[in-house]
Amino acid sequence: MLKLSIQDLTxxxxxKTAVSNLSLGVESGKITVLLGPTGAGKTTTLxxxxxxxxxxxxxxxxxxxVVNDYPPKDRDVAFVFQNFSLYPRxxxxxxxxxxxxxxxxxxEEIAQKVKEVASFLHIDHLLDRRPIFISGGEMQRVAxxxxxxxxxxxxxxxxxxxxxxAKIREExxxxxxxxxxxxxxxxxxxxxxxxxxxxxADTIAVIHHGHLVQVGTPTGIYHQPVNMFxxxxxxxxxxNFIPASVEGETVNVGPGYFSLPLxxxxxxxxxxxATSKEVFLGIRPEDVLIRFEAQEGFYxxxxxxxxxxxxxxxxxxxxxxxxxRVRSEENAHFPVGEKVFFGLKEGKVRLFDGKSEKxxx
Amino acid sequence: xxxFQRRQVKNRIIVVILVGMLCxxxxxxxxxxxxxxxxxxxxxxxxxxxxxxxxxENFRNVFYVGAGGALGRVKGIEVKPKPSAFLRQxxxxxxxxxxxxxxxxxxxxxxGYVFSRMRVRGKDDLLFVILSSRMLPPVVIAIPLVMMxxxxxxxxTLFGLIIMYTVFNLAFAVWxxxxxxxxxxxxxxxxxxxxxxxxxxxxxxxxxxxMRVGMVATAIFxxxxxxxxxxxxxxxxxxxxxxxxxxxxxxxxxxGVNWGHIAAGSFLMxxxxxxxxxxxxxxxxxxxxxxxxxx
Ligand SMILES: Nc1ncnc2c1ncn2[C@@H]1O[C@H](COP(=O)(O)OP(=O)(O)O)[C@@H](O)[C@H]1O
Ligand SMILES: [Mg+2]
Numbered sequence: 001m002l003k004l005s006i007q008d009l010t011x012x013x014x015x016k017t018a019v020s021n022l023s024l025g026v027e028s029g030k031i032t033v034l035l036g037p038t039g040a041g042k043t044t045t046l047x048x049x050x051x052x053x054x055x056x057x058x059x060x061x062x063x064x065x066v067v068n069d070y071p072p073k074d075r076d077v078a079f080v081f082q083n084f085s086l087y088p089r090x091x092x093x094x095x096x097x098x099x100x101x102x103x104x105x106x107x108e109e110i111a112q113k114v115k116e117v118a119s120f121l122h123i124d125h126l127l128d129r130r131p132i133f134i135s136g137g138e139m140q141r142v143a144x145x146x147x148x149x150x151x152x153x154x155x156x157x158x159x160x161x162x163x164x165x166a167k168i169r170e171e172x173x174x175x176x177x178x179x180x181x182x183x184x185x186x187x188x189x190x191x192x193x194x195x196x197x198x199x200x201a202d203t204i205a206v207i208h209h210g211h212l213v214q215v216g217t218p219t220g221i222y223h224q225p226v227n228m229f230x231x232x233x234x235x236x237x238x239x240n241f242i243p244a245s246v247e248g249e250t251v252n253v254g255p256g257y258f259s260l261p262l263x264x265x266x267x268x269x270x271x272x273x274a275t276s277k278e279v280f281l282g283i284r285p286e287d288v289l290i291r292f293e294a295q296e297g298f299y300x301x302x303x304x305x306x307x308x309x310x311x312x313x314x315x316x317x318x319x320x321x322x323x324x325r326v327r328s329e330e331n332a333h334f335p336v337g338e339k340v341f342f343g344l345k346e347g348k349v350r351l352f353d354g355k356s357e358k359x360x361x
Numbered sequence: 362x363x364x365f366q367r368r369q370v371k372n373r374i375i376v377v378i379l380v381g382m383l384c385x386x387x388x389x390x391x392x393x394x395x396x397x398x399x400x401x402x403x404x405x406x407x408x409x410x411x412x413x414x415x416x417x418e419n420f421r422n423v424f425y426v427g428a429g430g431a432l433g434r435v436k437g438i439e440v441k442p443k444p445s446a447f448l449r450q451x452x453x454x455x456x457x458x459x460x461x462x463x464x465x466x467x468x469x470x471x472x473g474y475v476f477s478r479m480r481v482r483g484k485d486d487l488l489f490v491i492l493s494s495r496m497l498p499p500v501v502i503a504i505p506l507v508m509m510x511x512x513x514x515x516x517x518t519l520f521g522l523i524i525m526y527t528v529f530n531l532a533f534a535v536w537x538x539x540x541x542x543x544x545x546x547x548x549x550x551x552x553x554x555x556x557x558x559x560x561x562x563x564x565x566x567x568x569x570x571x572m573r574v575g576m577v578a579t580a581i582f583x584x585x586x587x588x589x590x591x592x593x594x595x596x597x598x599x600x601x602x603x604x605x606x607x608x609x610x611x612x613x614x615x616x617g618v619n620w621g622h623i624a625a626g627s628f629l630m631x632x633x634x635x636x637x638x639x640x641x642x643x644x645x646x647x648x649x650x651x652x653x654x655x656x
Contacts, residue, residue, distance in 0.1 A: 085548030
């Protein structure tokens with residue numbers, strides 16, 4: 001069931017189009033993540049939904065009701081801002097109570113609800129303090145508590161974790177997901193962090209330059225990206241791309257460097273969709289294997305950089321004119337400058353059109 | 362010396378410097394006060410007398426006609442004390458300054474909010490027009506103003522002066538309040554709007570308290586400017602509505618220069634502004650230093 005539906009949303013700031021013809025549905029009781037780099041139009045989209053920004057075009061529907069002409073207060077949504085935006089003059093208690101006060105609840109009822117949500121978020125010991133005397137992570141909890149306390153129809157969260165330290169960010173990620181699950185609330189969640197999106201989302205909507213690029217499940221987005229932008233943006237590091245050309249039954253890389261056979265299905269897809277022979281061969285870093293000896297189906301490369309990341313490491317290999325990043329286990333040792341051989345896992349190779357950059361296979 | 366002692370020494374040095382600066386700044390006030398409480402002879406003695414027998418003659422003279430002249434028995438004739446215009450002029454100053462300051466600050470706060478937050482057609486041009494009202498020196502527009510005031514029956518009225526000073530201070534107040542509101546994160550309001558408040562409720566509950574510091578600052582500046590304003594008051598008033606500043610200058614001419622008299626009058630005029638600034642200024646400093654406007 002759709003809780004929130006955005007139809008053909010367009011928002012311009014002067015001559016700059018921040019959001020362009022965006023249509024998206026947000027399912028009830030699920031986390032829908034709006035994923036995109038800075039400036040993609042995430043905040044603008046959320047603000048249009050909240051009624052803080054007036055769309056130039058398009059309709060916003062919440063629970064079947066077109067709310068375009070409703071002021072923010074009548075839309076029954078909650079907004080968690082990137083910079084928390086707590087009221088500095090009021091205590092944490094009053095900050096959380098604020099949406100209840102305006103609804104005219106009784107004092108005891110307010111106190112009870114605030115305490116409940118505060119203990120839920122482990123901030124009950126902070127209720128008497130003012131926001132300037134608590135830490136960033138605590139501020140964010142307060143901001144979330146203020147949203148949770150009144151059970152709105154939709155939660156709009158604009159990069160709620162971006163301003164937190166990496167450690168707290170990961171903790172909060174799990175906790176937010178737990179909260180959302182327990183309350184069965186509907187989250188519309190903007191973030192530029194693909195790892196956050198992959199770990200939290202039920203549905204990911206990738207947005208770029210104000211356009212919706214792809215909507216899908218985390219696995220779908222990860223394994224079947226619609227184009228090179230999504231393939232590169234999602235994943236850490238993103239997908240490797242090597243220019244290649246399709247010739248007959250093979251795809252050839254760099255003049256005579258290596259060729260891969262194409263399956264009949266791949267050939268068919270190329271014939272139907274490719275605009276020319278020029279394609280990009282795409283492969284995820286974890287789908288590349290490294291050997292020290294020459295082997296059937298393995299091709300030479302030089303180890304250029306090694307980036308240890310704890311349990312794994314990113315090895316950058318130089319091919320003739322290109323490089324690829326490879327995820328490798330930590331215990332393997334690759335001296336920089338060493339000649340190695342790499343191979344691509346079967347069935348993991350993707351092909352993208354050379355011009356449109358759309359995925360063919 | 363350990364860190365703690367070093368810091369103590371540093372603090373002491375700072376205090377000494379501050380006290381020195383304070384003396385420099387307070388010296389004119391001291392001079393004014395001493396001249397006002399000295400006899401003519403003491404006031405002119407060289408080197409200046411540091412110890413003198415204070416007398417309130419000058420202060421009394423300020424309030425009575427025959428400024429600078431003697432009271433009591435002169436050549437066998439009883440000189441009856443007659444109240445001077447000073448008290449009325451001081452009252453005029455107080456009424457005009459406070460009313461116009463209140464008006465300008467209030468209107469400035471509202472317009473500053475609108476200019477900062479709302480989409481106003483031709484906003485930049487409007488703001489420039491408002492500012493431009495302060496670009497000409499008062500003297501330049503004084504003559505047409507005098508004629509207009511006479512035609513409208515506003516000449517020599519408190520009401521006329523209040524209008525003048527409100528307009529005079531409004532430009533400053535609008536600009537100042539706008540920049541203050543600009544510094545209040547718009548998210549406070551937006552958070553309130555989404556929380557369920559109307560714009561009006563959000564303004565009064567969350568934005569207005571943040572604006573208070575700015576309003577106090579604006580009020581202090583406009584009060585000082587109005588209180589000290591000379592040209593308009595001199596030109597737009599006659600006997601009745603004249604404020605204190607030009608009238609002090611007036612007493613320069615009549616009976617020679619009676620410095621004791623001028624010093625006493627000036628001292629009485631400085632007083633209300635100082636009191637007002639001290640009362641509100643603490644508020645102002647607290648606001649600035651404790652980051653009332655901080656995310
Ligand atoms: N109030 C505004 N005025 C002008 N341009 C804006 C405004 N808000 C956003 N933009 C522009 O719209 C684009 C999308 O912005 P935004 O929605 O904030 O992106 P995101 O949240 O994804 O980083 C950006 O290029 C930004 O510069
Ligand atoms: Mg943003």
